[in-house]
Amino acid sequence: MLHETKMAGSFQRQLADYVEYHRDPWNCAMHVVGILLLFTGAVLPLTLLQIPMFGVEVSLAVILALPVLVYWLMLDAGIGLGILAAAVVLLSVATTIGNQVSTAMMWSIFALLIVLGVSAQVVGHKVFEERQPSMVDHPTHFLLGPMFVMAKLFIALGFRRDLAAILAPLPTNSLSTR
Template identity: 35%
Template sequence: MKTLQQQLGNYGLYHRSKRNIATHLLGIPLIVFALLCLAARIQIPIGGLDIDGGQVLVFASVVYYLMLSVSLGLIMALLLTLLVVAAQPIAAMAVTPWLIISVGLFVFGWILQFIGHYFEGKKPAFVDDITGLIIGPLFVTVECLFFLGLYKELAQQVNAIAGPSKA
């Protein structure tokens, strides 16, 4: 498995334009939230408990993030837990509003992604490496943390691989 720095750096190679990063700051959370809204509709009985598909996605993602970085994995656990909790009332709606909201957010999120990649002049990272789909949410989170002046060493390591972001 590639290191945290390698994965963020490789993903960053496709995301150097500040306009692209800005569209991802909204687009990726919308896509993740939409997927959780869709998956939360799936009920899975386990040992007398009903868990939903969104919870399973969050658990699997957090395990992966924790393998890359304990501190970032915990941050992602908090953020994704908030999203899956917010997704559950939408998943409980009647079919039509549930689908309109979930699919609408999903499509809008992807439109933002493709607008960003138009600015970037590069295809999305997942086209070349499917792990870009799981690294995207982490990348957006670390970009916010970098903006706040946190994880400075990681920011330098990512920039050493991807290069500095540009206007």
């Protein structure tokens, strides 16, 4: 139980740090789009590589996603389960795409998803947040983006009031000054 408390405390501290770079609602929206595109793009070519494990063919995408999924579950079980569910959907989408298109088309889709995903992140920070990405100052924040997005979704759905205060928007809406 002590381990869970330490992980939960660590997650809340990291989230509080991360949110300082993600206050603008449009930047947050760009992160939702960017993270979904980047995850799907990153796993797309890996879904084509099947490795036999315990008598079952498992894609390299699943094998490589497992450690980070376990990390997210350890940080916060509820949000981690939400991300796990989203990852299953995105891995299924990537697998379907990979199985339905030629290799050349798969690499084209991969490149497009990565370019669009990175572009969404850059536009979110440059245009809306007017601040450099948090990863520049804190490289570990690369893994917090999905947790942040899922936490925002949980709060919007009326869950996780314990995180609502951490993720609360600034008192003045930055869009009203534009």
